Amino acid sequence: MATLHRPDPSLDIWKARSHPLDPIFLPRSVAVVGATEREGSVGRTVLWNLISHPFGGTVYPVNPKRHQVLGIRAYERLSALPEPVDLAIIAIPAAGVPAVIQECVETGVKGAIVLSAGFKEIGPEGLELEKAIQEAARGKLRLIGPNCLGIQNPHTGLNATFAAQMARPGNVGFISQSGALCTSILDWSLRENVGFSAFISLGSMLDVGWGDLIDYLGEDPHTHSIVLYMESIGDARSFVSAAREVALSKPIIVIKAGRTQAAAQAAASHTGSLTGSDAVLDAAFRRCGVLRVDHIEDLFDMAEVLAKQPRPQGPHLSILTNAGGPGVLATDTLIRAGGSLAQLSPQTLEQLNSILPPHWSHGNPIDILGDAGPERFAQALEIVLRDPASQGCLVILTPQAMTDPTATAAKVVETWRRSGSRQPILASWMGGDLVDAGEQILNQAGIPTYRYPDQAARVFSYLWRFSDNLKALYETPTLLPATAVERERVQPILGQARQQGRRLLTEVESKEILAAYGIPVVPTRVANSPEAAVEAAAEMGYPVVLKLYSHTLTHKSDVGGVQLNLPDAEAVRRAFAQIRRNVSEKAGPEHFQGVTVQPMIRTDGYELILGSSEDPQFGPVLLFGSGGQLVEVFQDRAIGLPPLNTTLARRLMENTLIYKALKGVRGRRAVNLEALEQLLVRFSQLVAEQRQIQEIDINPLLASGEQLLALDARVILRSEQEPPVPLAIRPYPSQYSWPFREGI
Known part of the structure; x- marks a missing residue:
């Protein structure tokens, strides 16, 4: 030993x-x-x-x-x-x-x-x-x-x-x-x-x-x-x-x-x-x-950088440079990585005008020109650090004939310390032996340095992303109280499907589960004959939509199972026959159990998708994005983990391209985003609680300035022999909620 x-x-x-x-x-x-x-x-x-x-x-x-x-x-x-x-x-x-x-x-x-x-x-x-x-x-x-x-x-x-x-x-x-x-x-x-x-x-x-x-x-x-x-x-x-x-x-x-x-x-x-x-x-x-x-x-x-510098409060970076090219390179990297340039205030621009040569860039990146000495760097930096729009600063130096990298580094450190600024500051001293001493001064003072400005810009974007991610830790979703949902409506639906040996719920059953959690659905009635379809359409009022009603097929459009904008009884009869013929030819007559009749919704809204499936490691995951028939083509979607609160729901929405349109574009009314947040929260609770459900999606979820409405829905149950994967994040229960008893 x-x-x-x-x-x-x-x-x-x-x-x-x-x-x-x-x-x-x-x-x-x-x-x-x-x-x-x-x-x-x-x-x-x-x-x-x-x-x-x-x-x-x-x-x-x-x-x-x-x-x-x-x-x-x-x-x-x-x-x-x-x-x-x-x-x-x-x-x-x-x-x-x-x-x-x-x-x-x-x-x-x-x-x-x-x-x-x-x-x-x-x-x-x-x-x-x-x-x-x-x-x-x-x-x-x-x-x-x-x-x-x-x-x-x-x-x-x-x-x-x-x-x-x-x-x-x-x-x-x-x-x-x-x-x-x-x-x-x-x-x-x-x-x-x-x-x-x-x-x-x-x-x-x-x-x-x-x-x-x-x-x-x-x-x-x-x-x-x-x-x-x-x-x-x-x-x-x-x-x-x-x-x-x-x-x-x-x-x-x-x-x-x-x-x-x-x-x-x-x-x-x-x-x-x-x-x-x-x-x-x-x-x-x-x-x-x-x-x-x-x-x-x-x-x-x-x-x-996380050990040396404070976290930024936002993605807006100021770039101070004595050469235009490196500033452009840093800007490209910054934007591609999800950051943005700080919009300098008129007061800041005026102060910079008073100390910089006439030919400076007059914007951000702030090009103070190649003949800039240590004092010019220091004066410009002091002004920029005071601008409230700047949430981080990158100082770039290239060693030109009149540049003093070492003295400039010392001035940058002195100015930064004197300013008391709480925004992170990074530096890129470009070059080799000429800038080594300056780099050492900056690093010893706690200002991280990078030989290339694009690397520094990427680090700032990561720094902002990290700061933004931490905000999610302060969000502690609480399940909705028992009075907010009608869980007793769900179990009979699931039980009936189990008794019949079905894992695929019908559209009507799927919508009823959504409605139990307060998610608005379009009225839907089942019709097993043309006459029953006409009767339902007359009660709803024309025009109407007919869709395939099947215990086995989920994607109705793929088998010709959707007929839109039907104006009268004769159109309804023809549509019924057409759907039955299409399904018989493309899938087989045994897949046709009738149709559903729904009012034709006329609106200038957006088609969204909201869904959930089970990941083998993380359990249920949520998907939100652009919906409709081209959902797989556009691939505009964001993924999150249930359960959500309204803040987490908004963050999920913000990670999609369609979100910009939802806020209102080209004269179209904005969607009620607060109501959409609440809908996502309710859907996430459904997913978190109803663990017999393996997959569920609403496609399309119609969103307009007037309403939110689930036009179609699909639910697939898990096999009875397959245990559910636990939720990756356990919700805090409200005092009324059921069945959760664990905290995050």
Whole structure:
């Protein structure tokens, strides 16, 4: 065994904490199962890393074929150790791992890291091994891996990995599903002097997942921000719950691989896990305050800027530059990333006119020209930071013949500090050796610098997006009181369909469920004969619409099952016959059970779609956007997680293109957006409560200045053998509501 000295007594703060993952991150004794002296082996590398980086604990090699490894006494098995160990690091072939985990449990080991590969990523044989491990470990020890690099705790010196290097201590908690990416990031961090509070390779997440680690790092005093490289999310509910708890105090930044179908398939084969819908993941990240970025360098750019600068209150950026081209480049990136240029006030423009040469740009970007010295930069910056329209400022410098990058940097720092401004400030000192000293001055003062202005503009847009995402955390949806809905109307409808062996509800049944939740529906009557259709039309008043009534077909238009604008009885009879003929020819006569008769709604409104389906990881998800027959063509839709309140409903609407039209365009009246918000809230509650429903959509939902009306609806029930996926976000119940009793 090797006993190692804890390097820093001040770290005894850790003793005051008690967390299920402490045996992994703060072990007092570690066993390396599979320790060996074979050069290049994982077992040798891990053992060497542990004994060459003192972490204040004891290390025991476990190898049944050797009496010692690297000069340290070795033991045949875990049960032969002189004491129970906190952590077992397992580096043996996959087939032997279940037996070792069983021995861990029997000898009182509390944590394990399985470095071995060859589990579910290789197929059914590996999956059976994982099941055996879970059976042995469940509830008795916590496990990271398998198929991982291990973990490092730089603040204690623990290097429980087979990486060649040890991370520097810092305040960024880094978690990755890719071990190879871990080693690349580690190498980069040493060159760039980036430090970590924890460096974790997660592997296949057989036990410990994202939620566990976010929760752990959320309590860690050394961790100021959390950075994730994700291929699959695993336990979605655990992730959402932990992220919502931690994101308000510590930024969580994620890069999620698998945006394209090909990349998603590659990620799935790598981890052996379902990667999930990318659009649903985006919605989940927004809802729980997590910032998603697109490039690996953005992960650490955002960790740095969030540590140094305040969050912007809006997306409006001021750009101050001594060269027009870089300002244009930054503007392009800013707009594409969802930000905007600040509209400078007349007072600001007047003040800039008084200190700048006549040929300055007279707008934003603020081009103060190539001969600008440190004083001109400082004067212009002071004016811009006072403008209330500016919610962030980017200062760009290019090293021209008369430019002094170092003195300008000092002036920028002095001006920023004196201003007391609460808007974030970023800098792009473009160039090489000429600007190094200036960059150092800015960075030391807490102003992040970037060699290229488009990168700085992208960082500001991410910063704004993160600030906007956090607002969702303050939204706590409460279910509507019992008096606001008529739940007793729903169960008989669902029960009747179940008795008849149907999963597809009819249009009439679907609309009745919507009406029970206060969603306005167009009057609809069933007619089984032409005479019954004429009678219903006469009572409603012409013109009317006839639609297919079927227990088996959902898409009526695809089989010629819709006839519009019927002006009289004869037209109704012809339409009835035409629908029956169309359905018989295209699908078969058994799919025709009659028609529904509805009044023809004449309005100049917009056709929307509002729906929900079940994601295998996040449970029910909501969809809102442009509807009608061309819904799949336009693809204008936004996705959210139920339940909603009115603020979250408005945010969902704002993420669509049709939202601009709903506010009124080209002389058309605006839709009552407050009423539409309420309708979305009611629909989200229906989805959250009626878990027998697997899919539901309203298409089209007609929205005009006069009314909101569900013209058509479709409901599909889940199989009775298929349990519902739990809601990713649990609503706070109102004192009258049923059946929820859990908080978020």
